[in-house]
Each structure stands twice: as structure tokens, then as C-alpha cells.
Amino acid sequence: MLKIENIDQNDHIVLQLKGEIDASNSVDLDAAIQEMLNKGAKKILVDCAQLEYISSAGLGVFMSYLEEFQEKDVQIVIFGLLEKVHQVFVILGLDKLITIKTTQQDALEAML
Template identity: 80%
Template sequence: MLKIEFTKVNDHFILSLSGEIDASNSVDLDAAIQEILEQGAKKILVDGTQLEYISSAGLGVFMSYLEEFQEKEIQIIIFGLLEKVHQVFIILGLDKLISIKNTQEEALEAMA
């Protein structure tokens, strides 16, 4: 099961993910990101502290937005990933494409 919440804090959005992202619910993640973008987000923090699992479909959602983020100069930083979830990003090389930090404080500091 996946739970998605997002809040706007100052000049950035925090997208909180809890549970598991797989092929059956990755469309919900896609819809949440789309909604944040429609609200004019330029800085997105993804809170992964409660994310227990992400499948390739879930990772595909993030990958599908990378070009748009770059074109529109939207900054995205993921923080707080469990080690096993972080490993999936590393194995697929996504840690080279998306900034991943250990804590929300580090993510905020990294945000330009």
C-alpha cells in the first residue's frame, strides 16, 4: 500500500511517500508529481523516510520527469531513504541523476 501526501513549505514542496511503490500504484505517484508541477513547483523535496519498497515502475516515474525538471529548472532532492531502497537507486544509477540526501536538513541545505 502507498500513501502520498504533499505540503508546500515556504518556496518548496515536500512530497511524503510511505509504504510501497509498485506497478499497481506508480500512477498515483505520477499524478501527485503532476499536481505539484501544476501548482508551479520549482523545488521538490521527496521524503522517503517511510518508503519501504520501490519497484522499477516507481523509479520509472521519477525518470520520466528528469528531462522536464531539467528544462524547467525544477530541483528535486530525495531524502531519508532506507538502505535497501537507496540501493535500488544506486544499482540503476539514479543516484547520479537525482540528488539523494540522508536527512531533510541536508536536503534543504543542498537546495539552491
């Protein structure tokens, strides 16, 4: 099960992910990211502190937006990954394409 929450901060949005992202609910993540882009979001922090699992379909959602993020000058930083989830990002090389930080504070500082 996946729970997604958007939290508007001063100059950025926190996308909070809780639970598991798999093929059946990765469309929900896709819709949440698309909605933020439609609203003109330029700074997105993805809070994965409570994300217990992500499948290749979930990672594919992030990958599918990389070009659009660049084109629209959108900064995205993922933070709080559990070690087992972080390893999936590393194995697929996404840690080289998306900035990943340990804490929300580190993620904010990476956007300055």
C-alpha cells in the same frame, strides 16, 4: 499500499511517500508529481523515510520527469531513503541523476 502527502513549506513542497511503490500504484506517484509541476513548483523535496519498497515502475516515474525538471528548472532532492531502497536507486544509477541526501536538512541545504 502507498500513501502520498504534499506538504507546502515556505519556498518548497515536501512530497511524503509512505509504504510501497509498485506497478499498481506508481500512477499515483506520477499524478502527484504532475500536480506539483502544474502548480508551478520549483523546489521539491521527496521524503522517503517511510518508503519501504520501490519497484522499477516507481523508479521509472522519477526517470520520466528528469527532462521536464531540467526544462522547467525544477530542483528535486530525495531524502531519508532506507538502505534497501537506496540500493535500488544506486543499482539503476539514479543516484547520479537525482540528488539524494540523508536528512531533510541536508536536502534543503542542497537546494540553496
